[in-house]
Amino acid sequence: MKTILLSTAALALTAGFALADTVRMGTEGAYPPYNFINDAGEVDGFERELGDELCKRAELTCEWVTNEWDSIIPNLVSGNYDTIIAGMSITDERDEVIDFTQNYIPPExxxxxxxxxxxxxxxxxxxxxxxxxxxxxxxxxxxxxxxxxxxxxxxxxxxxxxxxxxxxxxxxxxxxxxxxxxxxxxxxxxLGGGVGMGLRESDGELREKFDAAITSMKEDGTLNTLLTKWFGEKQKTF
CATH class of the missing domain: 3.40.190.10 (Periplasmic binding protein-like II)
Structure with a gap:
């Protein structure tokens, strides 16, 4: 994993995001209840509902794209989408290559x-x-x-x-x-530091927008409501 990640790190210097553009939300679409493809062929699940709410609070226009898990970080770094919101645990190794928001799921x-x-x-x-x-x-x-x-x-x-x-x-x-x-x-x-959104290290402004939105959802209880809805009453909350 480390070799693959570090070999793509240099690409992050050239890939960037303009906040006036549409934010492309990258997910796997094969990991229920976090994310999956529903009968209508659309991205669904906890992270779809969460991501839509975060985009609304951050006043961003967002669209969803899917990518296979084993290349999800390299394709973020190379600019195929702007975020990873796919049940990705925050680890030191991944943080060497991409940036993370604060966690939206506690360590589990x-x-x-x-x-x-x-x-x-x-x-x-x-x-x-x-x-x-x-x-x-x-x-x-x-x-x-x-x-x-x-x-x-x-x-x-x-x-x-x-x-x-x-x-x-x-x-x-x-x-x-x-x-x-x-x-x-x-x-x-x-294991890990909880689940967070992954972004390119060059997209600090976008990370700050999503961080603020996650904070607001934690403070008003909306995030806990979503966690319980999708993962059950025994799910750890904030």
Whole structure:
């Protein structure tokens, strides 16, 4: 991840955003309830509702675009869109290449999920590529099996390709609750500094606008309402 990120850092010096233009909001569109494509073919989910409200409060005209996760930072840096709002955890490594707003989701627990509760979490563990969860697995001594999307990661557990999967709890919990074959194993692990919007380091004015909008949503309780709506009553709030 670090090599890929640092190789794109120089592009940030030439890519910029003019505040008079439309802000292109980049997301993955494959990560419910954070973001997904609905039956009408439109970006939907917590981050769509959040992003629209942030743009309204910042008095910005915004449009949504989708990008695959494994190239989402390089394509931000090269100017294909102006923000990343895609369930991205704030980490020191990513902060070397892009800038972040304050978090709009508090730091949350990552969880292991498997077919049985006696699985060895130091075995073959599936996770999504270029995430803090996959980095954690790689450093833990387990055998990391990476996938482009989180649904492929869960499928790998179900088909026996992986002993367990390790990912964000907010994504895994509804899947486990709705299934009869999956269960949580091991202890929850807190990773990262919460989820924030990613922007090019050259776009400080735009970051300040979104920071102010996030602050206003925290102060009036609107952000907590959205978090509970999309992630349930047990979701950590501000």
């Amino acid at each position: 627990e990552s969880l292991y999920v498997a077919l049985t509760d006696d699985v060895d979490i130091m075995g073959v563990i599936a996770s999504q590529t270029s995430t803090i969860q996959s980095s954690y697995v790689a450093e833990s001594g387990a055998t990391l099996l990476e996938f482009a999307t989180p649904d492929e990661m869960v499928a790998a557990v179900r088909n026996g390709e992986a002993d367990a999967a390790f990912f964000q709890g907010a994504y895994l919990k509804p899947i486990v609750e709705e299934s009869s074959d999956l269960t949580f194993v091991g202890d929850p692990i807190a």
